[in-house]
Amino acid sequence: MAYLVLSNGKIFEGRRIGAPVDRVGELVFTTGMEGYLETLTDPSYFGQIVTHTFPLIGNYGVIEEDFEGKSALFGYIVRELCGHPSNFRSQYALNDYLVRQDIPGLCGVDTRQIVRITREEGVMNAMICDRIPQDLSALKAFRVLSAVQSVTCKEKKEYPALGEEKYRVALLDYGAKRSIIRSLQRRGCRVTVWPADTTAEALLKSDPDGVMLSNGPGDPKENVACIEEIKKLLGQKPLFGICLGHQLTALAMGGDTVKLKYGHRGGNQPVKDLTTGRTWITSQNHGYAVVADSLKGKGIETFVNANDGSCEGMAYPEKNCFTVQFHPEACSGPQDTGFLFDRFIDMMGGKDHA
């Protein structure tokens, strides 16, 4: 028997899976019913203990070609972990991966109750452990820090276009999912992935057709240097930001971000396009949101979450830039908003996106 101890003192019992180590992290949940591999390997989960609300995880084992990046999450909580996967692409059981990647986890946990507590009290820290600690101060003191530095690439890397090369995109890697790169490659972009601390000057020197600001983990305000560089990039090249890229752009434009009570994580979030009135089902993974009011006069709010009204997208026409909070690259989740990449392509081709 092992435990998940929450910083509010609540204790869940479960059985160990993955690496047999104790670890503290920020406890979050995702409601996606499929796509656990993409979740596990999404660098945006850095510092977090991820709980799956869907009870059966690991049904198709591990398929490495579906990975989104290197796992950065701190812990993994499921109700039931499948030991006998089945799929024509399945390579090995999920637990082997967790062990190899040094990710501790628990199964047999009342995951729904974790969600209810998080929903009522907000996101909190938790600890996976074999013995319940007497003193919760270390648990309470934990913060997700240096998130982007921990997951960004160390050196720049080139990804060729699939088919004929039409554009060259510079992607600032704050913890980028591979699907963002793939989405651009598929549309004829040669993608150069740059470390997060790359200066605007160095980036612009490579003379890309457009700049992509990726997703990534942590509190956006922590990335003071990145925000400064984005300020210099704005207006220089067509710019598209996703998730953390969206939040950093807002901060660079003088706007504000807030931490949500328990975030949006899953593949069923409705987002309303304020330009057309259409509502799209989107893939999401974020704990912070842009405060749209803080950008009045500086940008246009383009998308809102149809459930809670939070900001899901901004456009800065004067800067030739648009950003979204959700994940048009999907993986996991719905592919319905992939057209935003086409919009970015059009911008690089000189067409006005609005």
Added chain:
Amino acid sequence: MPKNASIRKVLMIGSGPIVIGQAAEFDYAGAQACRVLRDEGVNVVLVNSNPATIMTDQHLADEIYLEPLNAETVRRIIEKERPDGLLAGLGGQTALTLAMQLSRDGTLAQYGVRLLGSPIEAIEKAEDREQFRDTMRRIGQPCVPSEIAETLTDALAAAQKIGYPVIVRPAYTLGGSGGGIAQDESEMKVIAQAGLDASPITQILVEKCISGWKEIEFETMRDALGNVIAVCSMENVDPVGVHTGDSVVVAPALTLSDKEYQMLRTASLKMIEAIGIVGGCNCQFALNPDSFEYAVIEVNPRVSRSSALASKATGYPIAKITTRIALGYTLDEIANDITGKTCACFEPALDYVVVKFPKWPFDKFHGSSRRLGTQMKATGEVMAIGQSFPEALMKAVRGAEISLDTLNAPAVSDADIFTRLAAQDDRRLFTVFEALKKGITPDEIFEITRIDRWFLYQLQGMAELETRIQKTGLMEGDYAQLKRLGYPDSAIRRLFGANDLPAWPFSYKMVDTCAAEFAAETPYFYSCPAGDCESRALKRSGKPVVIVLGSGPIRIGQGIEFDYSSVHCVWTLREMGYDVVIINNNPETVSTDYDTADRLYFEPLYAEDVMKIIDVEKPIGVVVAFGGQTAIKLTKFLDEHGVRILGTSAESIDIAEDRERFDKLLEQFGIRRPRGMGVRTLEEAVSVAEELGYPVLLRPSYVIGGQNMTISRTKEHTVAYMEKILAGGIDNPVLIDQYLPGIELEVDVISDGTDVLIPGITDVLIPGIMEHIERAGIHSGDSIAVYPPYNLNDVFLRKICDCSEKLALALGTKGLVNIQYLIYNNELYVIEVNPRASRTVPYTTMNYTLLK
């Protein structure tokens, strides 16, 4: 887009009588639609030929026409009522076909009636095979190679071109009726001709057989603005080749990676967009288990049986939302009732597993082919919710009322296990389990059955645990593990000889559309063996609680009529100020709608499951009278556990059901019945039959719908019958009666214990008596019945009333009792008494209402 204000009066077409492939789900869908229309202030004109439905209730529509569902009748109704709109997408294939006829013949245009929901062009694009394939080709969606044929010669040529085996699918038919798989030309000749005959337009589709691929379905929704969502994915445990209505189905799909899932989801949404669906729509795919190759099987441009399942599996009310969309609303304008805060433009997140298990009629029809194929054979289904596949499956099996509480089932034939595995019949799941217990590997079973290994591994885990515990006895942790896998205590005692089982309280979790991401206002519950209990934590109104037991899956003899009665019972109790809880496991019904009762438990109607709910709800009593034999069967158990039965007491129910006790009662009043006895052995049966004199009527007690009832004219027949019945094991005696070929009548009686009402008698002097046209021996459910009776003289009328009153009072009836009589040689006999609501209740109710 807000509601279209020009729609003031809507004609709604129901689905008519229940047939295989089109059952109670359309009453559920239709009733939801009527309620939405009335909530929106729209005048509802309803036409349906089936009166045993909630939707034909007085307060669900403004005008109700109990008329045949054909173009001519509906045209006359349109002429008279002049509706602004026609809603046909919720009445199954019957309504949709009618709408198309009325559109084609110009009726709709002539009277300015707008077809609400999907436009006629969209319906045609989905229904017409040629147009459908053109549309799919245009958007790059792969179809199964196929050819359309309108003659036998064309059909044979097409099959030759595509290559055998081929599937024949007749156009415009229900549940694939008339179709089949042909392995060669000689088979093709028979199947193709049958298909052409079955199709109302003499057209069949000859299609490449892709049996063995995975069958995946998506329930989708689209509004007029183009917003699209996938409400639910479903995976058939049986591969393509078994009709989805005959397959065990899980929701959501459990064996797909995100890449496969999103590929098919995206395809679904592209398809309904290209077709131009407005409302709910079902998309079916075949997926090659060894690659990303897939093929579109079909699209149902309407609310279907799968929609009912998807609605109950997710909490997302597809019929309701479809109706709102038909009125002009867009998905983002419609609220999610369950959370009360979020909008309907989202995709439900499940944090549990749903298993659907079909209910087949083979137990009633010995000797008919149990083989499953492209033509649906199930009459109904049960749904179960659990936190794992085994748990949900075990709940489904014990809730299906097939005398099983585990996956261990006796074989139905002497054939060896491999032959039986290949048989593709209704017992296959149990045969697979038997094979796994015998040590046959999942790989071998997969090669024969093409059931995905994931399901086989899950079953293997159960089989191995059972085998081990049978060897070692229960060890520490085993009991908890068995409970997690969904084993009821009764099975644990029987299989493992374990007697001292600990008290194990169930927890109840919510179905809330959103995996607890948002607080729920109108959730429903399912049990799980551990964890926090959300039902106990729920704030109660403080009103006294009454539990109403539903009637389980639709089967021959126990259909939608019982759901009608259950729902009315719930409504009345709510009006009277009770906090009403319903327990039922049939996803096709109004009773399992989240807002019918105050609380719904989607659980098997099985002793242990019901008792655990009683422990939580602490009701002042339980109503068993409206749930058919399903609920009546539980009476004794509940009574023994100190649960108060509301209405007719457990004691009285036993008197009515117990042959000897009932005979004594009849003797007391000098009421005749065909002579007969209850027997338990073959020898007894033979001697009793001889004593009574052939022909005799043989049937087991405590069953419904004449299950296994037969008329025997010879000793050989009696012996053969008894051997078959005894082989299955019996708890209650077999009844043998004299067979008297007289006139049969049935009476529905209401009594409060002191007074008796035979509906109709007191105020309009026409008794609530139905006369059967066929003579006795034709089961009452198969007999044409006439109300009021057409050749009953006053003497018999008085006799029947008198006798009914005596019996009702003597039985201490509190509520309904159904008495079946026989008049033979000018003598009145009682055949049987059912101390509960019978299938005739909705008919009597509607007739009575009409006469008033």
